[in-house]
Structure formats: structure tokens, C-alpha cells
Amino acid sequence: MSGCSRNEWMTIAAARLLRDKSVCFVGIGLPSAACNLARLTHAPSLVLIYESGTIGTRPRVLPLSIGDGELAETAAYVVPLPEVFSYYLQAGRVDVGFLGAAQIDRYGNLNSTVIGPYDKPTTRLPGAGGAPEIAWHAKQVFVMAKATKRSFVERLDFCTSAGYLEGHGARARSGAPGGGPRAVITDFGMLAPHPQTDELQLIALFADASVEEARAAVGWPLALADEIDTIAPPTAHELDTLRALFAHTREAHSRPVHLPLPPEGLP
Amino acid sequence: MFFSLADAIHDYITDGASVALEGFTHLIPFAAGHEIIRQRKRRLHLIRMTPDLVYDQMIGMGCARKLTFSWGGNPGVGSLHRLRDAVEHQWPNPLELDEHSHAGMAAAFCAGAARLPFGTLRGYVGTDLPARNPNIRSITCPFTGESLAAVPAINPDVTILHAQRADREGNVAIEGILGAAREAALAAHTLIVTVEELVDELPPAMNAIVLPHWIVTAVVHCPGGAYPSYAQGHYTRDNSFYQRWDTVARERDDFLAWMDQHVLRTNDHRAFLDGLSRAEG
Numbered sequence: 211m212s213g214c215s216r217n218e219w220m221t222i223a224a225a226r227l228l229r230d231k232s233v234c235f236v237g238i239g240l241p242s243a244a245c246n247l248a249r250l251t252h253a254p255s256l257v258l259i260y261e262s263g264t265i266g267t268r269p270r271v272l273p274l275s276i277g278d279g280e281l282a283e284t285a286a287y288v289v290p291l292p293e294v295f296s297y298y299l300q301a302g303r304v305d306v307g308f309l310g311a312a313q314i315d316r317y318g319n320l321n322s323t324v325i326g327p328y329d330k331p332t333t334r335l336p337g338a339g340g341a342p343e344i345a346w347h348a349k350q351v352f353v354m355a356k357a358t359k360r361s362f363v364e365r366l367d368f369c370t371s372a373g374y375l376e377g378h379g380a381r382a383r384s385g386a387p388g389g390g391p392r393a394v395i396t397d398f399g400m401l402a403p404h405p406q407t408d409e410l411q412l413i414a415l416f417a418d419a420s421v422e423e424a425r426a427a428v429g430w431p432l433a434l435a436d437e438i439d440t441i442a443p444p445t446a447h448e449l450d451t452l453r454a455l456f457a458h459t460r461e462a463h464s465r466p467v468h469l470p471l472p473p474e475g476l477p
Numbered sequence: 478m479f480f481s482l483a484d485a486i487h488d489y490i491t492d493g494a495s496v497a498l499e500g501f502t503h504l505i506p507f508a509a510g511h512e513i514i515r516q517r518k519r520r521l522h523l524i525r526m527t528p529d530l531v532y533d534q535m536i537g538m539g540c541a542r543k544l545t546f547s548w549g550g551n552p553g554v555g556s557l558h559r560l561r562d563a564v565e566h567q568w569p570n571p572l573e574l575d576e577h578s579h580a581g582m583a584a585a586f587c588a589g590a591a592r593l594p595f596g597t598l599r600g601y602v603g604t605d606l607p608a609r610n611p612n613i614r615s616i617t618c619p620f621t622g623e624s625l626a627a628v629p630a631i632n633p634d635v636t637i638l639h640a641q642r643a644d645r646e647g648n649v650a651i652e653g654i655l656g657a658a659r660e661a662a663l664a665a666h667t668l669i670v671t672v673e674e675l676v677d678e679l680p681p682a683m684n685a686i687v688l689p690h691w692i693v694t695a696v697v698h699c700p701g702g703a704y705p706s707y708a709q710g711h712y713t714r715d716n717s718f719y720q721r722w723d724t725v726a727r728e729r730d731d732f733l734a735w736m737d738q739h740v741l742r743t744n745d746h747r748a749f750l751d752g753l754s755r756a757e758g
Binding site for chain 2: 239261264276279283288331338340371386
């Protein structure tokens, strides 16, 4: 299918990683778009959990934040936040954690805390949120991030969420309950950990991207898998569904809010 | 039990207090935060899992000396520019950070609610947070020998929540996304709740969340008190306000002018809301 943007293709490629009926803890932004696209296409029984406590939610439009009312209204049920983190995530009841990050290193460790030194940062980012424990406990993790040498870095400024730590089996030896990042979807293609070293290597490219482009976008010498796959182009159904979702979302988020205030002077 | 917002803030928030305005995207007590700014409260230790716009406003107006938090951004939009300016350039004051993950803060609130000294979790492993925060430590399980993360209980001097309803006795009912509202309420020494509606009698709650009157210190009738956040069943989140805030808060002068016009020069939350709707035509 021609005429789609890299962003759209990236979201569609990420959505395809999700299996129907799996239980997925969703981060906001690109991961949320990918998870909802999966639910609206090939995985209608995907169970989406947002950290605000909405379980099995089926939003009609993408939430701007993880706590939008749309997520509560369309959820199977809504639980307090400590319950989501303790009884579901920590207890091992989440199949997939879907995260974004400001920085990622070659072993899939993530930074969303600061750029520069912690005490004197050049850029203060929002911070950890649910990510440290999602990355630790989910049975597997998918990461979505656009690649530049500032985001795919040799060394993180701060480790917010553990990937494979120093690699070479360090995560498995540490006793981590979850399996770690199984795929990193980026705007040139996809990386996955090498089975022995845990180092992220290039496993797939979009048809209009090249190995040279991938290497230029990554801040460490990018290793290549023995075979580099080409990611199948979006189907008309995938692309139409994604575009309709974005169109509904834009319309919903610009709708004026009506406050039903009582006349002044009443109790 | 029943107060005006100005009196509740005046009587219960002292300079230097630790204060948690909770609400996870939903039911954020904006009106109470604005009243704290109007009354020029100072040196507060602000606590909140997700400091968003109302904390950006309080920090930018110089109310805070310390922030205990787990995620500080404008959800779905980007940075909190006033929070960033305080951390990156100490403007208008330096801001001490006590930084956690959501799971860590949830455990700390649960411990606070139960009046236990600390909360425990399998968390923070492999991250740089424990190296930067002496409040994140580890403990050995006395039964299995497993090493677990430990965080001190959070017991705010004052927790402020916004909720849909209170009855005439001061029982409070909350519906929809709760975040850690119940834990923050039970962890506090003083609990102030602003509500959309006062009703004679709450419907039978069964499994829904009710804060019983004897843990509530003050109830304030404050319709629209969560705007631009939302109150499920009453009004929706004003996503366009959150998007506009990015521009308002980016530069110090624009921010100060906006706060002066919309918060300092308005007498109460109703005047704030009326002023906003006039500004937007």
C-alpha cells in the first residue's frame, strides 16, 4: 500500500506484534495508538490495561491522557491504582508492557527521567511513572521510539527502566520475573535482542528504509541479524482504521466542555 | 465540617505543611490549588503521583519547596514548563525532589493509610532511582530471604481531594478513576474534600468508594472544582485547555500574566471559571 507515512507504518507494525486475548499494559502516545489499532483489527479480544486503573477498556477515541473519562466509560471495570500495580502487574498477570522512552541503549534499558546529570539536568523529563515496574514484571516488553543518535545512545543519562542491564544474560541472572524487551519498533524498522548477547540488532526494515539509514540513526555500531526481513506494507483495512481512529480523536479532543454550574448564590 | 474553600485553605494549610492534592487525571482539585496560590501559601512540601497543571501553577507561583512525585508532565501534551524551570534553573525557587515510580508511591500511600512505617514492593530493580533517592531502600523478607524495595510511608499533613458528592453528614462518594485517592485520604492527618454536589443522602454504595464522615475534616461545596480536569458524570476533561497550557506556561512572563489575570485577580473558583469563559468569548 502506497501513500502512508512512516509514522503510520510504524504504528501498524507495532500493532501486529500483539496477539489476540493477551493482556497488555499500555503506555500513552504511540503505544496507545498501536494497542488500540490492534484491538480494532486483528486482536478484538486484546485486554488493555492503563495505569489509571481501567481494565479491559475499549476506547472509541484515543485518550489524550492515561486517565481520560473515555477509558473509564468503556472499561470492563475500574480499580484503584495500587490494585493495578500490585495485584495485576507485580503478581505477574500482565503479558505485554508497551512502552516509549526518551533514550534507549543497546541492551534495551530506557530513560524517561533526565537528559544530563540528575542534579543539574539540561532537560528534566516527566520521570518514571509506571515504567520501572512494567519493564521488570511484564512477561515481555515492546518499545516504540523514533530513532536519532540522541535517543538511541551508547550510554543512558539515567536508567529509568531495566532492559537487559549489561547484556550477556545479566537480566536473567538478576531474577527478573519478566522477559524484557522483545522488540523495539522504530521509524526505520525493528530491532530485537541477540539470543546470546542480548544486544539489540536490526531484524527488519520498512521497504523504503535501508541498512545505512538504520545505522546512521543509531548511536552505537548497530549489529545486523543474519537475515533482515522487510516489514509488510499496511493493508487498506489497517490504514483506514488507523486514520479513522486519529480523525475521531482529533474531533473529540477539540470539542468544547460544558460545565453544568448551578446559578450563583445557591448552596 | 462544611466550609467555604477560602476558609478551609486558610484554617488547615499552614506554610511549610506537606500537602497532597490527589486525583489521577480525574477529579484533580484545581479550585483548591488556586485558592492555595491566592492565599500565597509558602514552603509547601507538595505530594502527588502525577503533578500536572495545578502543580505547575503552584510551583511557578512559588508555593513549593519540595515535591514528592512519580511522573511530572502534561499528560499527552509534553513538559510542565514551570516544573522544568524550577528543576533546571531554580526559578522561582529551588525545588527539592523526592522521586519515585508509581508502584513505589502507591506502596507508600498504602502504608500511610494503614499507619505502617514503610511500604514494600518488588520494584526499582536495575534503575538509577535508588542511587538518587535515599528514601528508596531495601529490606530482606524475614520468611524467604528475598530482597525487596522499601519506601517510607507517606502521611501528608493535609490531603485534598475533589469528589462528585457528599451528604449532609460529610460522607463522601467518589466514582470513576480513583488513582490513589482513597489511600491518600486515609493516610492524611487532615482531609479536605471539595465536591460537585451536596445531597441529603448518598445512594447505597456497596463496593463503590466512600470516605466516611469521621475521616473527613472539611467538606467544601465547589461545583466545577476539578476543571480543567473532570468529574465523571458531571463534565468531561477539557483537553484543549491542557494543550493551550503548553503555550501559556512556556515563558515566565506569559505565565505570570495569566496567573495574575485568572487566579490572583479572581476572588474564587466561580469567578475563575467565569473569567475563562469570557476570555474565550
